[in-house]
Amino acid sequence: MKIYQLSDCHLQVSEAEPKLNLIRALTLIEARGDGDVLLLTGDLVCGPCVEIYTQFKAIVQAHTSIVRIFAIAGNHDDLAMMKSVFSGSRIQVKNHVHLNHGLSLCFVDSSPKPLANMPLGAGRVSRKSLSSLKQFTRKHQSIVVIHHPVVNLGAKWFTRIGIENNLDVIEAIHPQTLAILSGHAHAFFKQPIKTHGQIIPLIVSPATAYGFEHSNPDYEKNANIGIMVYDILIDIGSVSSSLPAKKYLLNESVLNLCRNE
Numbered sequence: 738m739k740i741y742q743l744s745d746c747h748l749q750v751s752e753a754e755p756k757l758n759l760i761r762a763l764t765l766i767e768a769r770g771d772g773d774v775l776l777l778t779g780d781l782v783c784g785p786c787v788e789i790y791t792q793f794k795a796i797v798q799a800h801t802s803i804v805r806i807f808a809i810a811g812n813h814d815d816l817a818m819m820k821s822v823f824s825g826s827r828i829q830v831k832n833h834v835h836l837n838h839g840l841s842l843c844f845v846d847s848s849p850k851p852l853a854n855m856p857l858g859a860g861r862v863s864r865k866s867l868s869s870l871k872q873f874t875r876k877h878q879s880i881v882v883i884h885h886p887v888v889n890l891g892a893k894w895f896t897r898i899g900i901e902n903n904l905d906v907i908e909a910i911h912p913q914t915l916a917i918l919s920g921h922a923h924a925f926f927k928q929p930i931k932t933h934g935q936i937i938p939l940i941v942s943p944a945t946a947y948g949f950e951h952s953n954p955d956y957e958k959n960a961n962i963g964i965m966v967y968d969i970l971i972d973i974g975s976v977s978s979s980l981p982a983k984k985y986l987l988n989e990s991v992l993n994l995c996r997n998e
Contacts, residue, residue: 739771742965744778744920745944748793755946762945762964763800775803778920779811779884790822810848811884812858833873840985843873845883851901858898860885867909874911881910881917886941891922891951907932916940916987923949925991940989964992
C-alpha cells in the first residue's frame with residue numbers, strides 16, 4: 738500500500754505560487770501512478786473562506802485520480818467549513834477509517850485554539866478527541882494523523898506554537914500504533930516518541946507552500962518544499978498462528994519539490 742502526504746499548502750486567493758506548488762505536487766504523485774491513499778494534513782488554506790476551499794477542492798479533484806483522500810484541519814483552517822465545502826467530493830473529513838482488516842487511520846483534530854494564552858498557530862486537542870484517540874488506538878493498530886507534531890521540535894520560535902496539551906495526546910496513543918504523521922513544521926523531521934514503554938516514530942511532513950529554516954533561531958522561510966511517501970508492508974516476521982492479526986511496517990521517504998523550477 739502506498740500513501741502520499743501533502744501538508745501546509747496555504748492556498749490563497751491573492752497569491753499564485755501556493756496554487757502552482759500544489760498542482761506540481763499532485764501532478765508528480767499522479768505521474769507515479771501508484772497512490773492508494775492521499776493525506777492532506779492541515780493548513781490547506783491560509784485564510785479560510787468558502788471560495789478558497791472550493792478552489793482547493795477543484796484543484797485536488799482535477800489533478801489526482803486517487804479515490805481515498807482524507808483531510809484534517811490545521812491552525813489556519815476552519816473544520817466546519819472544510820466539511821461543508823468538501824461534502825460530496827473525494828476529499829473526506831473523518832475521525833477514522835479502516836484501510837484494511839488490520840490497519841486503520843486515526844485522525845486527530847489539533848486545530849482548536851489553546852485555553853492558555855499561547856502564540857497564534859498553537860493548538861489543542863479536546864477531551865472528547867483525546868477519549869476517541871485512546872479508545873480507537875487500543876482497538877485497532879493505527880496510524881495517527883494530526884496537524885501539529887505531538888512534541889516540541891525545530892526552531893525555538895516554533896516550539897511555542899505546538900499542542901498545548903501534547904503530553905495528554907502522547908499518553909492517549911496506544912503503543913501498538915504504527916506511526917504518528919503530522920505537518921505544521923514546514924520541514925521534514927523524524928523523531929521517536931516514547932509512550933507506555935514503547936517507541937513510535939513521529940514523522941513530520943515538509944510543506945508544499947514554503948519551508949521553515951529551523952536552523953535559524955528567528956522566523957525565516959526557505960524554498961525547501963516536498964511530499965511524504967509511505968510504503969506500508971506486511972511484517973512477515975510477526976505473522977504466526979498465535980498472531981492472527983497482520984502486523985505492518987512503514988517505510989517513509991521524501992519527494993523534494995523545487996520552487997524555482
